[in-house]
Amino acid sequence: MSKQQFEHLWMPFTANRQFKSQPRLIKAAKGMYFTSEDDRQILDGTAGLWCVNAGHNHPKIVDAIQRQAATLDFAPTFQMAHPLAFEAATALAGITPKGLDRIFFCNDGSEGVDTALKMALAYHRVRGDAGRHRLIGRERGYHGVGFGGISVGGIAGNRKQFGPGLAGVDHLKHPLDIDRNAFSKGLPQHGAELANEFEQRLLALHDPSTIAALIVEPIQGSTGVIIPPRGYLQKIREICSKHGILLIFDEVITGFGRLGSAFAADYFDIKPDMIVLAKGLTNAAVPMGAVVCNTSIYDSFMQAAPPDAIEFFHGYTYSAHPLACAAAIASIEVYREENIFQAAADMASYFEAAAHQLRGLPHVKDVRNLGMVCGIELEPQVGKTTTRAFDVFHRCFWEKDLLIRTTGDIIALSPPLIISKAEIDCLFGRLAEAIREQA
Numbered sequence: 001m002s003k004q005q006f007e008h009l010w011m012p013f014t015a016n017r018q019f020k021s022q023p024r025l026i027k028a029a030k031g032m033y034f035t036s037e038d039d040r041q042i043l044d045g046t047a048g049l050w051c052v053n054a055g056h057n058h059p060k061i062v063d064a065i066q067r068q069a070a071t072l073d074f075a076p077t078f079q080m081a082h083p084l085a086f087e088a089a090t091a092l093a094g095i096t097p098k099g100l101d102r103i104f105f106c107n108d109g110s111e112g113v114d115t116a117l118k119m120a121l122a123y124h125r126v127r128g129d130a131g132r133h134r135l136i137g138r139e140r141g142y143h144g145v146g147f148g149g150i151s152v153g154g155i156a157g158n159r160k161q162f163g164p165g166l167a168g169v170d171h172l173k174h175p176l177d178i179d180r181n182a183f184s185k186g187l188p189q190h191g192a193e194l195a196n197e198f199e200q201r202l203l204a205l206h207d208p209s210t211i212a213a214l215i216v217e218p219i220q221g222s223t224g225v226i227i228p229p230r231g232y233l234q235k236i237r238e239i240c241s242k243h244g245i246l247l248i249f250d251e252v253i254t255g256f257g258r259l260g261s262a263f264a265a266d267y268f269d270i271k272p273d274m275i276v277l278a279k280g281l282t283n284a285a286v287p288m289g290a291v292v293c294n295t296s297i298y299d300s301f302m303q304a305a306p307p308d309a310i311e312f313f314h315g316y317t318y319s320a321h322p323l324a325c326a327a328a329i330a331s332i333e334v335y336r337e338e339n340i341f342q343a344a345a346d347m348a349s350y351f352e353a354a355a356h357q358l359r360g361l362p363h364v365k366d367v368r369n370l371g372m373v374c375g376i377e378l379e380p381q382v383g384k385t386t387t388r389a390f391d392v393f394h395r396c397f398w399e400k401d402l403l404i405r406t407t408g409d410i411i412a413l414s415p416p417l418i419i420s421k422a423e424i425d426c427l428f429g430r431l432a433e434a435i436r437e438q439a
């Protein structure tokens, strides 16, 4: 590509000038591999962006999208619909936790989060409890880039350019505690008591009856893989229930098998009131997000409005887009037919053992993991955060034919769930070389 062809695109979450001086381009993908512009086979250590759970270009999903594009390109879902919208919701409700089976479609995770927050506020209002107007998130939470999401989110870089955000939002501490939990395998031992801070804060600073919802990622992914301490999420659920606060699980990353069960809610055996989904919903082949809520939330809206009234004034032109619905139905079938969630569960201990072999490499200060996710935290270079991990990322891409993801000085790995043992060995072997060579 010529230099001019790079000028027009303003790339998201990218150092544009740096990228354009040495572009990293992908031109195709299949299964576990990307093909780079210069024809290298690059092992995908990140399932794209935590989303291609069944591997790239799965033939069944490709075929479903192609057939749908030739049949019905678009139909509105405002006061109209097409059958696939209902089929996709039914397919999804077939794998969501029991009781969580009412589905609102949107186009991505950010819209899913904003939809869930609006649904929570409106739910209390339709029940005559409009005083519940506060939303709570957590430090280092990532909930997408809408104004709702950045307000409840807790990553400074995502907030500081954009003013104050939503009013009435508060944040809990994140549960990462490297001093006590470094190199934990699976759920860290220490920190469940941090959940109590939630209740203390509610009582000390806010009347709990003003809180509409708490939103948490079961694993905080984008911020660098923060795994909840043993018992922490269970306590969070208890406190929400005690005070009538809705609990929203943002499962944009953990949904569709990442922890070896369909959802993190299943893995932890916790029932949130709502789950936000995206990414793996269509195996990333077409953008789509969803909010799954419990039947009683849906019923409250239905009962509050006259039968011919719109119950929830919210929606997107592309809610339940036919191509996305076709991709979602096919993806859910693939997950079931190929037993992909179970494959992830079976591979998790091998993945864990391989990840922890990085312990002892230069500058590795923590390795943490759960299911098919792991985070490797590096000591920052003096006075320069992010540069060490970014250097490793660069070496992996250009010299090791491996795609990893970094945030700050943390490397996050979340490969497609079809990864084999040999590919896990390859992934961690190449990464270890890059970490050594960077030192």
Ligand code: PLP
Pocket: 108, 109, 110, 111, 113, 142, 143, 144, 145, 217, 221, 222, 250, 251, 252, 253, 278, 279
């Ligand atoms: N929520 C979580 C937990 C995420 O990890 C992400 C994206 O990584 C989002 C929301 C936003 O999703 P999207 O980028 O599809 O808007």
